Amino acid sequence: KEMGDGTFSKFKSAIDAVHCAVKIQEEAINNELPIRISVHLGDVMDDGVDVIGTGVNIASRINSLAKTGSIVISEDVWRQVRNQADLDATSMGQKEIKGFHQAVEVFELTFSPDGSVTKKVKVTETVTITDEDGKKVQAETAKKEFIKKVAVFPFDYDGDDNSLDYLKYGFPFGCCVSLLQDPLVELEFPNKMELQGESFINELRKAGYERGEGVPLPLKKKIAKELHCDFFIFGSIKLIDNDKQITSRVYSTKNGKLVNESIINGEDIFQLIDEFSIQIRKDLGIPHSHIDEIENLSFSEIITDSENAYKNFINGSLTMEYNNDYAKSFNFFQEAIQIDPTFSLGNFSLSWCCFLSNNEDYSKEGIKAMNGALNHIYKLPPRLSFLIKKYNYMWYRGEPDKAEKVIQMWIRQFPDSITPLRHLADIFQSQQKFIEAIKIYKDILEKNSEEFNFYLNLTDCYLILEDYDTAQKYAELYLDKCPTEGASYKVLGTIYSKKGDYEAAKDYYEQALILESGNSNYMVFIGKAELALGNFSEAKNQLEEALTFCKTNQDYATVYNAFYTFYNVRGEINQSIKFSDKSVHQEEKYMNPIDTVLSRIMGLMNYVLIGESDTALTKLKDEKLKLVHPWNLLAGFGEIVIGGIVGDKVILQSGIKSVEEFLKIKDFGWLRRLPKFGLGLYYFIEKKYDDAIYNFEEGMKDDAQGKDAGIPWLLKCYYHKKDFEGGIKIAHDYLKHTPMATRILLELVKFYIAINERDKAKEKLTKLLNIWENADEEYIYFQEAKKLWKELNTVKEPA
Numbered sequence: 001k002e003m004g005d006g007t008f009s010k011f012k013s014a015i016d017a018v019h020c021a022v023k024i025q026e027e028a029i030n031n032e033l034p035i036r037i038s039v040h041l042g043d044v045m046d047d048g049v050d051v052i053g054t055g056v057n058i059a060s061r062i063n064s065l066a067k068t069g070s071i072v073i074s075e076d077v078w079r080q081v082r083n084q085a086d087l088d089a090t091s092m093g094q095k096e097i098k099g100f101h102q103a104v105e106v107f108e109l110t111f112s113p114d115g116s117v118t119k120k121v122k123v124t125e126t127v128t129i130t131d132e133d134g135k136k137v138q139a140e141t142a143k144k145e146f147i148k149k150v151a152v153f154p155f156d157y158d159g160d161d162n163s164l165d166y167l168k169y170g171f172p173f174g175c176c177v178s179l180l181q182d183p184l185v186e187l188e189f190p191n192k193m194e195l196q197g198e199s200f201i202n203e204l205r206k207a208g209y210e211r212g213e214g215v216p217l218p219l220k221k222k223i224a225k226e227l228h229c230d231f232f233i234f235g236s237i238k239l240i241d242n243d244k245q246i247t248s249r250v251y252s253t254k255n256g257k258l259v260n261e262s263i264i265n266g267e268d269i270f271q272l273i274d275e276f277s278i279q280i281r282k283d284l285g286i287p288h289s290h291i292d293e294i295e296n297l298s299f300s301e302i303i304t305d306s307e308n309a310y311k312n313f314i315n316g317s318l319t320m321e322y323n324n325d326y327a328k329s330f331n332f333f334q335e336a337i338q339i340d341p342t343f344s345l346g347n348f349s350l351s352w353c354c355f356l357s358n359n360e361d362y363s364k365e366g367i368k369a370m371n372g373a374l375n376h377i378y379k380l381p382p383r384l385s386f387l388i389k390k391y392n393y394m395w396y397r398g399e400p401d402k403a404e405k406v407i408q409m410w411i412r413q414f415p416d417s418i419t420p421l422r423h424l425a426d427i428f429q430s431q432q433k434f435i436e437a438i439k440i441y442k443d444i445l446e447k448n449s450e451e452f453n454f455y456l457n458l459t460d461c462y463l464i465l466e467d468y469d470t471a472q473k474y475a476e477l478y479l480d481k482c483p484t485e486g487a488s489y490k491v492l493g494t495i496y497s498k499k500g501d502y503e504a505a506k507d508y509y510e511q512a513l514i515l516e517s518g519n520s521n522y523m524v525f526i527g528k529a530e531l532a533l534g535n536f537s538e539a540k541n542q543l544e545e546a547l548t549f550c551k552t553n554q555d556y557a558t559v560y561n562a563f564y565t566f567y568n569v570r571g572e573i574n575q576s577i578k579f580s581d582k583s584v585h586q587e588e589k590y591m592n593p594i595d596t597v598l599s600r601i602m603g604l605m606n607y608v609l610i611g612e613s614d615t616a617l618t619k620l621k622d623e624k625l626k627l628v629h630p631w632n633l634l635a636g637f638g639e640i641v642i643g644g645i646v647g648d649k650v651i652l653q654s655g656i657k658s659v660e661e662f663l664k665i666k667d668f669g670w671l672r673r674l675p676k677f678g679l680g681l682y683y684f685i686e687k688k689y690d691d692a693i694y695n696f697e698e699g700m701k702d703d704a705q706g707k708d709a710g711i712p713w714l715l716k717c718y719y720h721k722k723d724f725e726g727g728i729k730i731a732h733d734y735l736k737h738t739p740m741a742t743r744i745l746l747e748l749v750k751f752y753i754a755i756n757e758r759d760k761a762k763e764k765l766t767k768l769l770n771i772w773e774n775a776d777e778e779y780i781y782f783q784e785a786k787k788l789w790k791e792l793n794t795v796k797e798p799a
Contacts, residue, residue, distance in 0.1 A: 006035075008059070010051060014041050014080035018087060018109065021071050034069030038062045041076040054100070061097045062106050075105040078288065088289050091282030093260035107288060147416060148284045149186040151200065151224040151253075152176055153234040154212040155246075163311075164244075167237050168213065170314035171246065171273065177345070178277035178299050180381035183414060184286050188227045192321055193352055194345060194384070196419070199453075200227060201321075206519070208551050211322060217256070224253040226485070228451055231259065231284060240265065246272050250283040259283050269307055273299045302379050304336075304343040312336035313346045316353070324590050326357040334365070337372060344379050347372035348388045355395060358593035360628045370396055383419070386410040390423060398666030400431055418444055418451055425457065431669030432701075434461045452481040459491055463498060471495050486516035493525060500737035502532040520549040524562045531566055532740050534771075539566060557586035568606070569740050571775025571782050577606045594631050597623050601638040608645045610778040616642050617651075633662035637674055644681035644713070652682050673699040673706050680713060689717040707734075708741075715747040724751045742771055746781055749788055762792050 002008075011017040021037045028035045040062060042055025058074060066072040073081075073089060081087045089107035097104050152175065157168045176195055179185045190200040190212045201210075203223045209215045215223070215234075224232035235248035243265045250259040260283040266272045277299075281291050304310050316332030319325050333350035337343050347369045354366025370392055377385045386406055394403035404427050410420035421444050428437035438461045441454045455478035462471035472495050479488040493508035506529035513522040523546035530539035543562050550556045560583035567576040580603035588596050601623050607616035620642065624635035636658025643651030656678035663671060676699035683692035693714060700710040711734050718727030731748040735741060745768045752761035768785055775782040 006063070008051065008056060010044065010046070014039070014077045015084060015087075018071075018073065018077065018081050022109070025069070025071055029069060036063055036066035036068055037071045038066055038073070039071065039077050040074040041080060057099060058097055058104065061100070062095070062104065065092065065095060065106055066108075071109040073107050073109055075107070078105075078107045082289060082292065088287055090285050091288055093279075093283055094262060105282075110287070146184050146286070146290075147186055148184060148231065148286065149188070149227075149229045150179075150280075150284065151188040151220075151227050151229040151232040153215060153220060153232065154190065155234060155248075156213070156236040157238075159237070159239045161239055164237070164239065166311050166314045166318070167244075167269065169318055170310065171237060171269065172233070172235070173314065173317075174270075174273040174299055174303070174310070175277050175280065177303060177381070177384070178273055178296075179280065180383050181296055181302070182281060182286070182291075182294055183417075184290065185281065185284070186417060186419065188224075188229055191317065193317070194349065194387075196387070203227065205552055205554065206516075210552060217251075221251065221253060221256045224251075226453075226482075228448075228453070229253050233280065243267055244269065244272060246276065248276055248280070250280065270299045270305075270310075302381065303345060304340045306340045306343075309336040309339040309343055309346065312339070313343070313349065316349060320353055324588075324592075326353055326359070326362075326593060329353050330357065330359075330362055330365075333369075337369065341372065342376045342379070344373050344376040344388075345384065347376070348391075351396070352391065356592035356594060358597065358626070358628055358631065363628055367396075382413060383410070386420070387423075394427065395666075398668070400427055400667060400669065403427055416447060418448060421447075429461070432672070433669075434464055437461055452478055455481070456487065456491055459495070463495065466498075468495055468499050471498075484515065486512035486519060486522060488512075489515065490522060490525060493529070497529060497532065498737055500739070502529045502739075505529045506533070518549045520546040520551070520555045521558055523549065524558055527562060528565070531569060532738070534740070536570065553586045553589040557583045557590075560586060564603075569742060569771065571742070571772035571779050573606050573610045573776050573779050577603070580606065594627065597626050598631075598634060598637075601635055604638055605641050605645065608642050609780055610776055611780060613642060613646045630662050630665045633658040633665075634671075636662070640674065640678040640681065641709075644678070644684075647685050649682060649685055652678055652685070656682070673701070677706065677710060680710070684713060684717060687720070689721045693717045708738075711741075712743040712747060715744065715751075719747065719750055719754070722754075724755050727751050728755075740771065742768060743781065745771075746785055746788075749785075753788070753792070758792060761788075765789055765792065 009017075009020070011020065017039050021039055025035065025037055038059050040055055040059035042053070042058060044051050044053040044055045062072055062074060072092070078089055082089070088110040090110060092106045092108055094103040095106050152172045154168050155172055157164060173189060173191060173195070176187050176189045179187060187195065188200050189195045189197045190204055191197045192201055200223070203226060204210055204212050204215070207215070207219055207223070209219070220232050220234060230253055231250055232253055233248060233250050235246060238245040244267065245263065245265045247261065247263045249261045251257065252259055262276070262279045262283070264272055264275050264279070266275070278291065278296070282288070304313075312332045313336040316329045316336065319332060320329035330350070330353050333346060333353055336346040337350060340346070351366045351369035351373060354362040354369060357363075373388055374392065377388060380388070386409065389406045390403045393399045393406060404424065407420050407424045407427065411424065414420055421440055425437045425440040428434070428440065438458060441457045441461070444451055444454050455474045458474040459471045459478070462468070462474065472492070475488075475491045475495055479492065482488050489508045489512035493505040493512065496502070496505035496508060506526055509522055509525040509529060513519060513526065516522065523542055527539045527542035527546065530542055543559060543566060546559045546562070547556075550559060560579045563579040564576050564583060567573070567579060584596065584600050584603065587599055591599070601620060604616045604619055604623075607613070607619070620635060620638045623638070624632050627635060636655035639651050639655025639658065643649070643655055656675050659671065659674045659678070663675070676695045680692045680695035680699060683689070683695060696710045696714045696717070700706045711730065715727050715731055718724070718730065728748065728751045731744050731751065734744050735748075738744070745764050749761045749765045749768065752758070752764065765785060765788055769789065772779075772782050772785065777783075
């Protein structure tokens with residue numbers, strides 16, 4: 001029958017109706033008159049003159065949801081046709097229908113532009129992979145063009161029942177874990193450990209919303225864009241009688257438009273997670289046929305069937321991430337796995353908490369927990385199981401080669417996913433394999449040119465390799481893609497500072513600050529540039545201003561550490577010690593207990609610089625006792641530094657032995673330089689300068705921090721070898737990009753005196769003493785400089 005400018009037709013089967021709709025649309029498109037078509041299955045009354053009824057009304061109502069040239073069908077129709085090999089559709093979500101008592105899920109039929117029916121899209125393919133034990137396993141891998149990347153924010157909850165507070169984080173976290181079963185979904189969630197969301201956390205922290213609560217919609221869109229997500233999701237939780245009402249909203253990152261809003265009520269939180277994980281896939285436009293076919297176990301099967309265990313797990317994660325309380329986190333995680341020993345993810349989180357806790361009793365529990373995680377790892381989605389295996393090999397067992405094999409398996413199963421490639425690059429960088437890491441980052445950009453952040457990773461690698469021109473090339477590519485981000489200008493500032501052009505560096509840092517006013521970290525970079533330019537008052541003022549803009553413990557630690565550097569350069573070592581202590585005090589609030597102790601040990605060198613080596617050794621002994629095995633062996637680094645400065649071979653040998661013993665237990669590539677540095681110091685004391693030079697150079701390879709520590713000792717070797725010209729060249733090359741390197745200036749003065757270039761020696765020493773105008777009298781290198789000044793200005797009587 002005719003209905004205004006349209007028609008209504010009835011059929012004996014839904015399949016016939018859909019095929020007819022496709023043929024009509026095909027003819028309409030071919031005649032350049034595309035139309036809207038809708039199909040519904042329902043009861044109608046036909047009196048021979050007219051056809052009426054609810055079925056007619058719904059078909060008419062959903063027609064308005066169709067775009068010109070498309071066909072929409074109701075859920076009832078989709079159930080009848082979804083098993084047809086030549087029919088497929090994409091969910092448009094639940095839609096309210098005027099005059100109808102409940103929402104109806106509507107689907108858009110998938111067909112080609114010419115109007116022909118598209119056969120069901122195969123969005124995954126089966127691959128065979130070999131696991132770390134050499135066994136062959138079949139798995140499903142996603143095709144790149146169908147992968148959806150989503151940023152999921154914590155939900156809102158402001159109810160009176162505080163026992164449900166954990167759901168703000170726990171509900172979206174659960175949805176993420178459930179969604180990990182689908183290879184078409186890539187996720188970002190602010191969870192550092194289990195979901196690897198450190199970048200997300202940093203973006204929230206930078207914006208002043210550390211816990212991700214109450215983030216304004218425009219900022220959510222901005223963060224999702226910076227994380228290169230196609231969509232972002234957030235929602236709210238309400239308690240209505242005994243039911244939890246969950247509302248979720250899915251937005252497009254590209255235009256910020258609401259894709260769909262869903263509201264589901266229920267008492268069982270796990271069932272709600274299951275329902276939402278299905279609904280979210282539909283909202284993302286994942287083909288319904290794929291959703292029907294892909295494995296999708298219930299949340300209670302893959303995680304835990306105990307809500308109490310899950311609540312303890314979430315509270316443990318939140319306590320460790322935001323309160324840095326490992327003892328309290330341990331209790332939460334342990335309670336979770338006592339309730340459900342098969343809780344694999346809970347066991348893993350407990351093991352990681354124990355690993356970092358610096359507690360002997362917890363260490364034993366951690367090994368049991370890791371075994372528990374591995375014994376029940378079959379429950380987890382593949383991506384989580386790969387992650388746990390990686391951490392087991394990389395950190396617990398200290399076997400990076402096996403960790404690399406696990407990631408290679410991950411890549412074979414998810415060849416178009418960026419995540420495993422990022423993990424592989426991280427392993428390469430930690431093992432000082434920067435060329436291999438560069439290749440991975442380039443592969444990532446080859447796969448997805450929109451992953452702009454990896455330009456920054458490439459920049460970092462080339463900076464470490466001191467290839468500043470290539471580093472600048474990638475930094476400029478990032479700037480071209482992200483001209484409104486402060487990071488684009490900050491990284492270029494860093495490159496220019498490495499080149500020694502601090503005026504240009506300062507200019508870029510200031511541009512970064514213009515884009516992100518109030519960013520204390522950018523103020524610190526400006527302050528460091530002023531320090532390098534010799535503008536000491538401006539540098540100090542800039543750092544003092546940065547302190548007033550600190551938002552987080554991390555911000556305060558960064559600024560205090562910059563003050564530590566400032567006073568160290570100025571020779572005011574007592575002030576430097578004060579700010580080192582302040583920095584560590586802030587680090588204790590967010591850094592794990594092991595790294596906090598090691599950070600304190602690294603600052604002990606300052607006591608030796610003011611002649612208090614006994615104080616340094618006493619404090620080192622105290623700090624070493626705080627560390628459990630094998631981390632206590634890393635106190636050997638402190639022995640290496642202190643022993644080298646005071647010239648004590650016994651202390652040095654003890655430090656070298658300790659670090660070498662640690663490396664036998666855990667092969668952490670970034671620590672391999674320490675024994676080399678120690679041997680360099682040992683051979684220097686032994687006056688075996690060629691051997692010392694070899695070890696210093698080996699220890700400084702691809703390590704900027706290693707060069708800062710090693711170059712002064714290298715120059716001492718050249719001085720004692722009487723290779724003055726060689727030493728002068730090394731010193732000048734270093735001072736080109738680090739003009740305030742006071743130890744290098746001091747050694748350069750000695751070289752000039754040795755070759756009787758007294759005017760040049762006076763020039764450099766004058767510069768040095770100007771830097772040290774307020775230096776502590778007990779500073780050992782200041783005392784040395786004053787002796788040289790006296791020597792240079794003493795007029796010798798003729799014989």
